[in-house]
Amino acid sequence: MADDDYVYDEASGEWISAADAAARPDAASAVEVRDSVGNLLADGDQVTLIKDLTVKGAGQTLKRGTLIKSIRLTGDAQEIDCRYDGIKGLVLRAEFVRKR
Numbered sequence: 001m002a003d004d005d006y007v008y009d010e011a012s013g014e015w016i017s018a019a020d021a022a023a024r025p026d027a028a029s030a031v032e033v034r035d036s037v038g039n040l041l042a043d044g045d046q047v048t049l050i051k052d053l054t055v056k057g058a059g060q061t062l063k064r065g066t067l068i069k070s071i072r073l074t075g076d077a078q079e080i081d082c083r084y085d086g087i088k089g090l091v092l093r094a095e096f097v098r099k100r
Contacts, residue, residue, distance in 0.1 A: 031077050039099040041080065043072050047097035058087050067100065
């Protein structure tokens with residue numbers, strides 16, 4: 001596409017340049033994950049549980065105040081992937097954690 005080409009953006013209802021349209025999908029694919037108080041979470045952050053959580057399938061309860069190290073974002077705005085001793089494949093809801 002040439003620099004003077006314009007594309008109609010259905011999300012905003014405006015005509016934007018082709019270069020801007022090509023850059024937009026990258027920004028839209030980046031999901032912001034926020035904890036219970038609104039802090040932005042990133043891969044590798046440490047979080048603390050704000051509520052006792054029963055872990056299905058593990059027969060274990062994670063207590064309030066438990067520190068979870070090295071989280072990973074899943075691409076979903078509400079879920080984070082993490083590890084904890086004895087629990088494999090633990091996925092937590094972002095609304096139940098607070099960034100440390």
